[in-house]
Amino acid sequence: MITAPPSGPVPFDDALARGLLADMLRVRRLEEKAAELYGAGKIRGFLHLYIGEEAVAAGAMRALSAEDNVVATYREHGHALLRGMAMRSIMAEMFGKVEGCSRGHGGSMHLFDARIRLFGGNAIVGGGLPLAVGLALAERMQDSPRVTACFFGEGAIAEGAFHEAMNLAGLWRLPVLFCCENNLYAMGTALSRSEAQTDLCLKAASYGVSTLRADGQDVVAVHQTTRAALERLRNEGVPVFVEYQTYRYRAHSMFDPELYRDKSEVEAWKSRGPLHTYSARLKAEGRLSEAEFLALDSQVGDEVEDAVAYAESGTWESFDDLMRAVHTASPAA
Amino acid sequence: MITAPPSGPVPFDDALARGLLADMLRVRRLEEKAAELYGAGKIRGFLHLYIGEEAVAAGAMRALSAEDNVVATYREHGHALLRGMAMRSIMAEMFGKVEGCSRGHGGSMHLFDARIRLFGGNAIVGGGLPLAVGLALAERMQDSPRVTACFFGEGAIAEGAFHEAMNLAGLWRLPVLFCCENNLYAMGTALSRSEAQTDLCLKAASYGVSTLRADGQDVVAVHQTTRAALERLRNEGVPVFVEYQTYRYRAHSMFDPELYRDKSEVEAWKSRGPLHTYSARLKAEGRLSEAEFLALDSQVGDEVEDAVAYAESGTWESFDDLMRAVHTASPAA
Amino acid sequence: MKRSYREALRGALRAALAGDPRVFMMGEDIGRYGGTYAVTKGLLDEFGAERIRDTPLSELGFVGAGIGAALGGMRPIVEIMTVNFSLLALDQIVNTAALYHHMSGGQFSVPLVIRVATGAGRQVAAQHSHSFENWYAHIPGIKVLAPATVEDARGMLAAALADPDPVVMFEHVQLYNLEDECPDLVEVDIVSAKVRRPGSQLSLITYGGSLPKTLVAAERLATLGIDAEVIDLRVLRPLDAPTVLASVRKCRRAVVIDECWRSGSLAAEIVALIVENAFYDLDAPPARVCSEEVPIPYAKHLEDAVLPQPEKIVDAALSLFGEPPP
């Protein structure tokens, strides 16, 4: 699957073309800082970095509309940020502060935001899939045009939850966009050691859903494929499964000794890095200068620093408020 | 799927040809009696009749060797009987007597017999599938040539357990014969209302297992297909999934008002009944006279009466013995 | 009007469906089959297949879909055929539904109602007869109901649907045929335990399928000169401690009756609650009548022997009126 790095002209207008770059860069810098802060003990628990996979969230989120629903996993900083959550809110959550999107109850794995219809941040592998099916069902029953995009790793495919959710979505022809981030590993388990059938689109097709595949290191391909998928979903009225072929450059979490893969494999994939290949393309086309890139990067750097300062100066939830958050205070309307 | 009734010469020697007839008849008469005894209150709880599906267990069991493992569901009187359990033992179990195979603890849904390697009798839909995978793994790790045959209904295919078990078997290339008894309904739910993809062999193929399909109303086809499946399993070293297309003539259980299907559909399937079409074939070939059939039937009738008498005169488990059966008395060797 | 527990449940479902377009049902064989216990019979014809939604055999999947639908603005009622099968869905119930409000820092709520048939007594053996009420009652973030009367069968659903958080409702299979007077419209709360029989000398505390047995036991005790009060917990989480404690403080003796296995039963929690709060009011240690610690057997005499029965309740009660040991 490691082919030549993506190249060629970027078929998007400037706003989109640059937006995608900025998106990826924001995720990258946010997470680099998070890793540093983990080392410093400011962030704790599990921290799963998306570094190397940024093109997927960037390309996919810009294909969705603001009204759509998004369900993500524990590796969701990128999804949250690009869906529209403030970096401050994410950082404060990782610090465990009240100013965090989930008041510090959830941490890195549980980013939620009702305003932007981000339904987690789920740390049970496969756990978000049935939930996405239910969201899509609710939209359909309410005659809403919303699509529900559900992100999950290829590891989740072995879980019964995947099977049951795919079947329900296919059977009921629900508007779910199944976004499989195939980074080839589930923790230390390579795809070939977890699936009898490693052609994931073939697997997915056995549920009567439509399937597409994209080079997940190429933000252009991701964006175009996701648009095509949404088009299909709306036209054919079936759920669509998209496999994004990507790679995680960092360890699974901060505890992973990475015994299960060769440094050379990682290096080969890094040569296809979504950020540098994409900025190189823009530069080759004369649409981005080095100075512009540096300016963007420094702007992103400022955003990150601001988020850290915000998180640092945040407050701690009181125990009483925590206890009150177990049940909803007022009755549902 | 309702085509012409099976017909044509029976390509088996007399012992096998007559054996298959006797097998089906024994199951049929046993269950007709069980239904009667249910009405009389002698048998209670859930009672799931196999009437109409006898060709599947009959044809399949005779393809297996005595050493192989069998895992079945709650609709397993036929499997138990044809695997070699004494009719007395089955009947006594349904009466709830100590003389029953499971001492009256299990009843109709939980027929077990260690001697013939019958591992239940499982009343959780799909529950037997992972267990069959484990049995096959154990055989493989012990260099045993045993195959594990796992019977389950098409309804089980929607369960996550099916997915996880199929994947494990395919991934580890385990000697499991997946015997799917597709009788078109799971209780009142038609296959088309439970699966997005109703071609079950196509579904199964997405796990890297080999697949075959048989007319489950034709004991000849069932037997031949099962033999072919076992051959493949041994030669290719992969699990094999066989779909037996069959039909249940009776209600799902004794509580089912059968609101979900037309009488005419049932009648059409009855015209393809495994017993009468098969005996007609033997008669057409001059290999079975009406007198012989009646003699066989009366012999089976005697066996059933004997089983009932045995069960009737059986004894009740004591409470103390029941309590002792929660844990194994002596340590495992 | 006299009606059965089953009819009362059906009436409640019908009213909910008719009254709120967001309400719909999902579950195995609730539609065309008419419901395993016939509770939902007729609802498919009345409300259509979109709202009376037969599901494939996918307990984890459709319970999870119920959570999603609740988040998406609907008011799903999910039916799990038998409590044993709910084990397949526990991940979604416990790891998602119960945690969602908390994990999201209070942003989201999951107004999902899950109905589960529970309990033994129909000779359907070990994989169809258990009682896991205390497992559910252990989980913060959900509410757990156990309607034991026709009135509660009629009234609790509306209250459960009005609740913004996940509610699990246990319907004991032995109650479906129970008949009683019950008006067309019933309003009940889902916060309080109820005194089902007032008394002064002994508190019998129970819920669900054990309530009728406990009431029988109370009558027998009356003939033996013991005036027992019967408390129906109704709501298993959160527990209505004040009602339980008021009864125990008054009666000074208590027996807790619970079809769960004894070890780790809900009855244990009730006993702990009592001694922690009313220790000095007790004239004898609280006793428990639970199921014997064995999977539920098929044979009737064995099944009867492992379940709580009126005689066992009477015996446990009488034992509290002997002389305390020295």
Add this chain to the structure above:
Amino acid sequence: MKRSYREALRGALRAALAGDPRVFMMGEDIGRYGGTYAVTKGLLDEFGAERIRDTPLSELGFVGAGIGAALGGMRPIVEIMTVNFSLLALDQIVNTAALYHHMSGGQFSVPLVIRVATGAGRQVAAQHSHSFENWYAHIPGIKVLAPATVEDARGMLAAALADPDPVVMFEHVQLYNLEDECPDLVEVDIVSAKVRRPGSQLSLITYGGSLPKTLVAAERLATLGIDAEVIDLRVLRPLDAPTVLASVRKCRRAVVIDECWRSGSLAAEIVALIVENAFYDLDAPPARVCSEEVPIPYAKHLEDAVLPQPEKIVDAALSLFGEPPP
């Protein structure tokens, strides 16, 4: 020799694998990754991929496969990464493994060992931090172990493997780095509770990850003039009632410490056990120190606040030495 709880577990696994060709392991990332908590590190190299079997993410499937393998003559040890994920496998554990011997009328046994990492304290939030010990301890047909010392980590596995029935072993994540003297070979039983600190005035009863906290509390109490005995339950099902009751009868006061949520906790069962059997020996009602009834939060100060801590144990203990209310 001094070794960690983790090393002790690994030593036990290595000895079991070396000593019996029927023993093998299955679980997520136990092989190439080296185990989430590094318990199985190195075993793949030593015993090969057939016996140290990495599985796909299929908790229900591979636990069920473990049951089948046990029935087929092997002695599987299945690892579930975190107790929350075990909910996905509960159907197989409870509806199959625990019932199999009973349902088959005693014909079959399931000699399966399931190891589960449990508990909170690592800021991994609500979906990775719970304690479901009492759920498991509720189930007839399985045995439940909670090694709390390095010695038990080294010794319990062999006993579990020798048991003919399913055994679930809970390893608290906060214990893996615990170090202690421990010989190379250890023989321990899996039937008895143990006195970890003798005392005369108060029984502190606990297990698993709460044992170190309880021992700290006992030392503090000593400085306050209270001589506490610490009981480590070790085996959560079946409970060793005699050891618990002997301690309580001697000390006449008891506090039960349990990381489960309070309602429906194992602590409730212990309290019930005590009052049912030693009511008249008590000078005060038994108290419980459990987790607060909220999903485990991420932020450290919140997580600390919801878990049992030495100070809470000390406070609960002191409250038993006040004057009884009138």
